[in-house]
Amino acid sequence: MNFSLIFASGGFGLNLNLFETNIINLSVVIFGLYKFLPNFLGGILKRRREAILVDLTDAEERLANSSRALQEAQKELAAAEQKAQQIRSDCKLRAEAIRLESEKRTVEEMARIKQGAVSDLNAEAVRVSSQLRREAARLAIEKALETLPRKLDEKAKADFVTQSINNMGAS
Incomplete structure (x- = not known):
């Protein structure tokens, strides 16, 4: 049956001519694909x-190794x-010990300086006191010697x- 007239007239139809439609070739290709393709594709997929x-x-x-390395790193970080x-x-x-030691040394140094100042002050006071006593004694002797000649005779003066000489020698 020839349906080529239907195609020519613009309608729809089936062409059942085996040689014109290549159904045999298509059957062979589909069979070949069905037979050989699963092994070929199966091998590739496998x-x-x-x-x-x-x-x-x-x-x-790698994930397990990375997890272990991470745990080790976290332990090391901790x-x-x-x-x-x-x-x-x-x-x-x-720092606190150094600060306390420094404060202690400062206090000791201040105490030492104060003690030195007190010692210097005491020594100066003793020196001034001694000098004042000598000066007072000298002035008293001068005044006594000045007033004695008028009040004493020669024997009393001697x-x-x-x-006085004996007293000076004793001190």
Whole structure:
């Protein structure tokens, strides 16, 4: 049956001529695809699946290694933070000890300076006191010698001078 007239007239129809439609060739190709394609595609898909599984296994191993490394790093970080805190507290204690020692030395130095000043002051006071006593004694002797000649005779003067010399020699 020839439906080519229907196509020519613009209608729709089926062409059932086996040689014109290439149905035999199409059947052979479809059969070949059905027969050989699953093995070919199956092999490719199988290799691809195995490669994906190997990649997944490798990724899981790297993830496990990374997790272990992360845990170790976190432990080390915690230890380092604890060590840093210990160092900070040791530094604070050391600084406080240095400050207290410095204050103690300052107080001791101030006490020493004050003691030295008091000693210098006492020595100066003793020196001035001694000088004032000598000056007072000298002035008293001069005044006595000045007034004595008018009040004493020659014998009393000689006795007084002798007694004064004896007193000076005794002191």
